Amino acid sequence: MTQAYVFTRNGGPETEALVELPERPAPGPGQLLVAVRAAGVNPVDHKIRTGFSRPGAPAPHFPVVFGGEVSGVVEAVGPDVTGFAPGDAVFGSAATGGYTEDTLVPAGNAAHKPDALSFTDAATLPIAAATAYDGVNQLDLPPGATLLITGAGGGVGVAAAQIAIGRGLRVVGTASAGKKDFVESLGVVHVTPGPDVAARVRAVAPDGVDAVFDLVGGADLEAVADLVKDRTKLISAGDHATAERLGGQSVRRLRKAEVLDEVAKLAVSGVLRPYVTGTYPLERAGEALRAVEEGHIQGKIVIEIGA
Incomplete structure (x- = not known):
């Protein structure tokens, strides 16, 4: 069982729920199974709930787990993955949602988290x-x-x-x-x-x-x-x-691991401060999303999950 914050149909906050998913996702080719430690909250999260989608995106399969940027620890790697192993601290773009205890991250959209960077700060970087x-x-x-x-x-x-x-x-x-x-x-x-x-x-x-x-x-x-x-x-x-x-x-998004490495270097050097101004546990993910949706926050909101 994996706890996750989801929306069950397109619409407003009334579609949101904290649920227990029946099983953890299994990593496929080129994917990492990551135990999520932190998930960044972004405006696009609530826009997707209302029905926004990028051109060419597949139709949603409900329930949909919120969130796209995570940091955490690799639990398993799928076929054809190189450069990552169970136990590695990573951050990247989640393929199966970020507001959850376990998610899949494409290895090409993941990077090793520097020791000097907290999981919370690292979760602000991928998006x-x-x-x-x-x-x-x-x-x-x-x-x-x-x-x-x-x-x-x-x-x-x-x-x-x-x-x-x-x-x-x-x-x-x-x-x-x-x-x-x-x-x-x-x-x-x-x-x-x-x-x-x-x-x-x-x-x-x-x-x-x-x-x-x-x-x-x-x-x-x-x-x-x-x-x-x-x-x-x-x-x-x-x-x-x-x-x-x-x-x-x-904006032309490259979505490459090399970009993640570069922004992590900027964060470690102090050129880029993540400015996390609010953190919430997973059970209060709805409050975190409201803070961003209402537009009154400064900097970044992060959901902290796990140990």
């Missing part, structure tokens, strides 16, 4: 930090350039700001007034979103910005699009359709 890393690499800005991040106070935004500042970029970030002190502590020039946001950005960046890394989408993205002249330097991890309509692009 949030890796998305930030891929996006900053995709923009490929020179030192001294100005990057605007919409939604700079959330998990991806906080990671992107730190990675960009570590590369010598000037970062302007939109975030609610309640997150002003937090984002400024990262070295970000804070701007409040909402009506006339473009004017407020221009007040701190009179020549416009060299790139936009969007994590909000919709009207928020449309409001700042004209601040960047080269629309190939407008990318979004929050609203692919709007970004492409405006002449921009989606």
Whole structure:
């Protein structure tokens, strides 16, 4: 039996439940069975519950276990797996959900957890930090350039700001007034979103910005699009359709172990602080998800599981 937090159909929080799954998953070719120690909570988790799916994704088979990023200990390896063995501490992207005691992780989307990195901090890296890393690499800005991040106070935004500042970029970030002190502590020039946001950005960046890394989408993205002249330097991890309509692009996720290794190095070196601002046990996973879904958190929320 494996305990897991699931949704039983598409919809709202009323579809969620903490359940006992009848058996642990068995690792197939190229997979690791991982005893989960921590699982990161991301906005995409509640979006998938409502019916959001990426192009080409298979139809859900209910109940669906929430979560995509985990850290833990390898319990077993499937056929054709090299470089991992039972007992290894790892982190990566879960194939069968993260809010659970046991999950499957593709070996190609897993990396060894450095001893200097806690399981809790490592669980923030596979989606949030890796998305930030891929996006900053995709923009490929020179030192001294100005990057605007919409939604700079959330998990991806906080990671992107730190990675960009570590590369010598000037970062302007939109975030609610309640997150002003937090984002400024990262070295970000804070701007409040909402009506006339473009004017407020221009007040701190009179020549416009060299790139936009969007994590909000919709009207928020449309409001700042004209601040960047080269629309190939407008990318979004929050609203692919709007970004492409405006002449921009989606963040190109590499989903490789090499990226995980790099973000782990940044975390160990102190360039990238995970900023875990809340932890919850598995039995309170619903509260963790609400905190992210309501949009009031700063940094990352993590569910801690097991020993």
